[in-house]
Amino acid sequence: MEDAELAARAHAGDREAFGKLVEHYAAQARRVARAVLRNEADADDAAQDGFLSALRNLGRYDPTRPFGPWLMRIVANAATDRRRRLKVRAAEPISDLTPSAGPAPDQVAHRRVFNEALEKALATLPERRRIAVVLFDAEGYSHQEIANILGVPVGTVRSDVFHARRVLRQALAEWEGLKEEIV
Amino acid sequence: MKERSEFDHRPDPQIRRALRTVLSGSDHAAFVKHVVARAADSSTSAPAGDWWEVLSGWVRPGLAASVALTAAATIWLAGSLREPESGTAIADALLTIGEGVVPAAFLITTEPPDADAVLELVLENR
Numbered sequence: 256m257e258d259a260e261l262a263a264r265a266h267a268g269d270r271e272a273f274g275k276l277v278e279h280y281a282a283q284a285r286r287v288a289r290a291v292l293r294n295e296a297d298a299d300d301a302a303q304d305g306f307l308s309a310l311r312n313l314g315r316y317d318p319t320r321p322f323g324p325w326l327m328r329i330v331a332n333a334a335t336d337r338r339r340r341l342k343v344r345a346a347e348p349i350s351d352l353t354p355s356a357g358p359a360p361d362q363v364a365h366r367r368v369f370n371e372a373l374e375k376a377l378a379t380l381p382e383r384r385r386i387a388v389v390l391f392d393a394e395g396y397s398h399q400e401i402a403n404i405l406g407v408p409v410g411t412v413r414s415d416v417f418h419a420r421r422v423l424r425q426a427l428a429e430w431e432g433l434k435e436e437i438v
Numbered sequence: 439m440k441e442r443s444e445f446d447h448r449p450d451p452q453i454r455r456a457l458r459t460v461l462s463g464s465d466h467a468a469f470v471k472h473v474v475a476r477a478a479d480s481s482t483s484a485p486a487g488d489w490w491e492v493l494s495g496w497v498r499p500g501l502a503a504s505v506a507l508t509a510a511a512t513i514w515l516a517g518s519l520r521e522p523e524s525g526t527a528i529a530d531a532l533l534t535i536g537e538g539v540v541p542a543a544f545l546i547t548t549e550p551p552d553a554d555a556v557l558e559l560v561l562e563n564r
Contacts, residue, residue: 274474281470285463295463306473307480366459373460392449393457413447423453 258322266313277306280323283394284330290389291334291382292341293374301337305330324396328404331386338382369430376426380419387412388419 256275264272284305288298309316309329316325377385383405390396390404391412398416402409463469 270474270478273477274470277470277473281466281473282462285469286458286461289461289463299463299469302469303473303476307477310477310480370460373456377460388453389457389461392453393461395449395454398447416447420450420453423456424450427452427456 259318262313262316262322263318265310266316273310276322276326280306280326283323284326286393287327287330287386287389288334290377290385291331292338293378297337297341298334301334302330304337305333308333321400323394324400324404327390327394327396328406331404335382372426372430373423376422380422383407384415384419387415388423391416392420 256272258276258279261272261276265276281302284302285299288301288305289295292298292301305326309326312329316322380388386405387401390401391398396404398409398412401412401416405412
């Protein structure tokens with residue numbers, strides 16, 4: 256069933272239709288929220304807020320346009336709002352298996368260190384660039400769609416993605432051997 | 439990692455995998471269930487429909503009503519403030535009568551004019 260039809264049914268009160276939309280976009284929404292809020296719990300709360308806000312505002316959704324970008328705009332705004340309201344929380348606990356502690360014996364340890372490195376690289380990026388590169392590379396949205404989501408010109412999105420990728424590629428290059436093993 | 443041009447605008451599958459690995463949340467099913475449950479709770483506790491939409495539907499008629507009331511109040515107030523002028527309006531009318539045709543009855547009588555007659559004259563000349 257098309258998203259537009261599910262949205263129409265959800266707006267009419269069909270909980271199952273809403274559940275299908277959540278099921279389809281939950282992972283994406285959580286990643287976008289996580290790009291804003293480094294804490295997983297806060298990100299999930301923001302993603303939930305985004306879904307509920309979308310449900311309340313389904314009457315304003317234009318069914319002739321794709322549902323994903325419309326929803327992601329709401330989720331990104333919900334995450335940004337939450338970040339502003341919250342005091343800065345610590346990011347997920349840093350693994351104690353750092354390279355300085357000696358060689359990591361297993362893939363789990365390597366994965367943690369790899370994740371740390373990528374999270375640190377993401378943390379160096381301004382929020383909008385983080386969201387842009389996640390929407391572009393992780394979720395597959397076009398530059399134009401991302402521009403609509405973020406409310407900025409397309410050229411700004413291209414620039415944001417360009418600069419974000421440079422940072423991420425540098426971080427990935429440092430772990431190239433481990434990356435192919437883990438990812 | 440394959441070298442890709444800095445200007446390559448196609449999504450990078452390696453960055454995609456890395457971001458999804460780092461940013462993906464755990465327990466997808468629990469998350470979905472929780473969202474749907476919260477949606478059900480909010481729909482049962484709140485009135486049917488988007489109450490913001492209901493309120494916004496009342497904004498224009500409410501504004502129109504308040505404007506009409508304000509206008510009516512202004513007109514009434516202006517009218518009540520003008521009432522003391524009615525006395526001067528009568529005086530002006532009396533003076534005007536003198537400039538116009540004065541009934542002969544007022545000219546030939548030695549008695550002071552009857553108030554009712556004067557009033558009647560004023561009203562006729564309005």
